[in-house]
Amino acid sequence: MSALETRINAKAPEARVPDVRSRRAVRNRWFAILALVFAVAWPLMAANNFYMTLGTMIVLSMIGTVSLNLIIRTGHVSLAHGAFMGVAAYACVLLQTALHWPFLPALLAGCVASGLLALVLGPIVLRLTGKYFVLVTFLLGEILRLIFVEWEPVTGGSNGIQNIPLGLPFFSSPTAFYYFCLAAALLAIGIAWRLLLSETGRAIDAVREADSIAECSGVPVIRLKVMVFVIACALVGLQGGLQAQLVHAIDPTAFNMDVSLAMVVMNVLGGMYYLVGPLLGTVFMVALPELLRGYVELQQIIFGIILIVVMAVLPGGMIDLAALLRRVLFKSHARSQA
Amino acid sequence: MFSLPILSQVLVNGLSLSAIYILVALGFTLLFGIMRVVNFAHGAFAMLGGYALFYLYGVYKLPYPIAAIGGAVLVAALALVLERLVFRWFYHKMFQSMIALLGLNMALVYAAVLIWDVNERSLPPVAESMLDLGSMMIPMDRLIIVGIAVLVLALFWFFVTYTRQGLAMRAAAQDVEIAATQGINTRRIYMLAFFIAIFMTALAGGLYAQTYALSPFMGDRPLMVAFIVVILGGMGSVSGAALGGLLLGFSESFLSTFYGASVSSFVSFGVVVALLVFRPWGLLGKPE
Numbered sequence: 001m002s003a004l005e006t007r008i009n010a011k012a013p014e015a016r017v018p019d020v021r022s023r024r025a026v027r028n029r030w031f032a033i034l035a036l037v038f039a040v041a042w043p044l045m046a047a048n049n050f051y052m053t054l055g056t057m058i059v060l061s062m063i064g065t066v067s068l069n070l071i072i073r074t075g076h077v078s079l080a081h082g083a084f085m086g087v088a089a090y091a092c093v094l095l096q097t098a099l100h101w102p103f104l105p106a107l108l109a110g111c112v113a114s115g116l117l118a119l120v121l122g123p124i125v126l127r128l129t130g131k132y133f134v135l136v137t138f139l140l141g142e143i144l145r146l147i148f149v150e151w152e153p154v155t156g157g158s159n160g161i162q163n164i165p166l167g168l169p170f171f172s173s174p175t176a177f178y179y180f181c182l183a184a185a186l187l188a189i190g191i192a193w194r195l196l197l198s199e200t201g202r203a204i205d206a207v208r209e210a211d212s213i214a215e216c217s218g219v220p221v222i223r224l225k226v227m228v229f230v231i232a233c234a235l236v237g238l239q240g241g242l243q244a245q246l247v248h249a250i251d252p253t254a255f256n257m258d259v260s261l262a263m264v265v266m267n268v269l270g271g272m273y274y275l276v277g278p279l280l281g282t283v284f285m286v287a288l289p290e291l292l293r294g295y296v297e298l299q300q301i302i303f304g305i306i307l308i309v310v311m312a313v314l315p316g317g318m319i320d321l322a323a324l325l326r327r328v329l330f331k332s333h334a335r336s337q338a
Numbered sequence: 339m340f341s342l343p344i345l346s347q348v349l350v351n352g353l354s355l356s357a358i359y360i361l362v363a364l365g366f367t368l369l370f371g372i373m374r375v376v377n378f379a380h381g382a383f384a385m386l387g388g389y390a391l392f393y394l395y396g397v398y399k400l401p402y403p404i405a406a407i408g409g410a411v412l413v414a415a416l417a418l419v420l421e422r423l424v425f426r427w428f429y430h431k432m433f434q435s436m437i438a439l440l441g442l443n444m445a446l447v448y449a450a451v452l453i454w455d456v457n458e459r460s461l462p463p464v465a466e467s468m469l470d471l472g473s474m475m476i477p478m479d480r481l482i483i484v485g486i487a488v489l490v491l492a493l494f495w496f497f498v499t500y501t502r503q504g505l506a507m508r509a510a511a512q513d514v515e516i517a518a519t520q521g522i523n524t525r526r527i528y529m530l531a532f533f534i535a536i537f538m539t540a541l542a543g544g545l546y547a548q549t550y551a552l553s554p555f556m557g558d559r560p561l562m563v564a565f566i567v568v569i570l571g572g573m574g575s576v577s578g579a580a581l582g583g584l585l586l587g588f589s590e591s592f593l594s595t596f597y598g599a600s601v602s603s604f605v606s607f608g609v610v611v612a613l614l615v616f617r618p619w620g621l622l623g624k625p626e
Contacts, residue, residue, distance in 0.1 A: 311437050
């Protein structure tokens with residue numbers, strides 16, 4: 001959907017000339033509308049509560065992957081994103097339970113909390129690049145998780161916090177909650193989309209491709225990276241607060257390294273240089289395991305193998321599958337013509 | 339608090355922990371330094387080493403040194419199949435290797451769950467006796483662990499420093515293409531390096547499983563340790579892995595004895611984060 005426009009606008013402004021590209025953009029817009037209609041109509045198609053909850057989980061996970069995608073676009077792969085989500089979730093839930101704040105201000109405050117933490121840590125860690133950034137965020141995530149586990153009087157330790165009060169009265173209806181989550185996800189996707197399409201988006205691309213050249217051209221590299229980092233960490237807070245509402249409980253395992261890694265995997269698997277990539281990856285990664293619940297071990301094994309194969313054959317992610325197919329089909333078509 | 343028996347205990351624990359950590363981290367740093375692969379499946383190989391030792395020593399009752407070394411060789415030999423099927427695709431592709439090997443880790447761990455179920459098992463100890471040195475009591479099994487690790491590390495050092503194959507390996511680590519033009523069969527050198535790396539990891543996994551417990555998920559901790567040690571010492575640096583392993587092993591033994599395990603984790607993570615910020619290439623690594 002939007003991603004292709006992003007690419008066209010970011011990399012080839014002359015593409016406004018009516019040619020193949022704009023036709024593709026039109027087609028992508030149709031895909032986007034189709035996907036949106038599908039998402040809105042999902043409660044009608046979902047036969048039971050299981051599919052309803054599955055839809056909610058997918059939509060919520062999209063917030064995390066899309067916001068992580070913003071960080072990845074600056075050339076940094078963060079392994080602390082799940083932990084930042086945890087910071088927001090704990091802040092939101094604690095404000096609700098301990099200080100009896102209403103849900104919406106608490107959710108907002110949770111996002112602000114994770115954003116503020118990102119603002120404090122960002123200027124320090126974003127000076128590192130490549131593998132060093134991966135490693136430092138890996139450790140940051142572990143430190144945050146340890147704090148969740150060890151700060152027992154506040155966070156409830158390994159047991160976490162149970163019996164979280166219902167945020168808004170209509171959350172008791174799965175359908176209404178789904179639509180609320182969908183709205184939050186669309187907000188996150190919209191923010192990411194607008195950001196990547198804007199002048200800032202172009203600066204982000206420049207920083208990723210060559211940060212010193214970008215700096216020479218007047219892009220405030222560190223400030224830009226910190227800004228994107230803060231926005232992304234605040235956005236993932238939405239997922240944290242809403243996820244706590246979905247399961248009515250939070251504990252440190254919901255924000256551990258596996259969660260952060262899964263977010264990265266969804267991005268890479270889907271294709272991390274397009275906005276559709278993470279969305280595609282999320283649907284695939286969240287839906288498939290839930291639908292194959294019966295065979296947990298076997299399913300994990302197959303999943304691992306899929307990851308290996310995709311990385312070996314499609315290093316650009318599943319989004320490349322379409323291009324690959326087109327190439328294969330085109331080739332066979334050309335051959336049949338010859 | 340700081341009496342001689344306790345301090346000696348701390349020392350021996352630190353030594354055996356360091357030995358295991360160095361072995362794990364050395365495998366990790368070899369794979370990174372030579373093939374530029376971030377081996378997220380490292381913990382899984384350590385876990386397989388644990389099961390190999392469990393069968394050879396616990397079930398088939400082979401003599402301990404043969405079981406420990408043989409188990410590690412077995413795992414490394416099996417891993418060569420994976421080298422052909424999986425790893426070879428991802429040499430010199432750092433980012434893709436991370437994700438794909440994460441997948442491999444998942445596949446291996448859950449295959450282990452399928453085969454051996456999730457329950458923890460314990461390996462029989464090597465020796466029950468204690469070495470009595472006046473006021474100090476040193477458990478023999480810790481000493482045996484240290485002995486095996488030191489032996490393997492010494493052999494590795496000898497191999498890398500004094501043999502032609504070791505020289506070829508160092509050359510390949512510096513620049514594969516130039517090494518290939520000098521007549522080095524880099525594909526074979528890669529296989530050799532891979533074998534050695536997995537051998538050390540599996541051996542460490544066996545020793546680790548014996549000190550703690552054996553389960554399909556035991557690999558998480560060795561993987562974490564490998565990360566920390568390698569950052570401490572510097573990515574790809576062999577002497578750095580040794581120094582990092584010693585530092586982490588002793589500080590962990592000391593801090594967790596006197597201040598508890600969580601303090602020890604906080605301190606080691608905090609120190610490593612600080613190190614990454616100020617000196618990202620590690621204590622003995624080279625800045626890029």
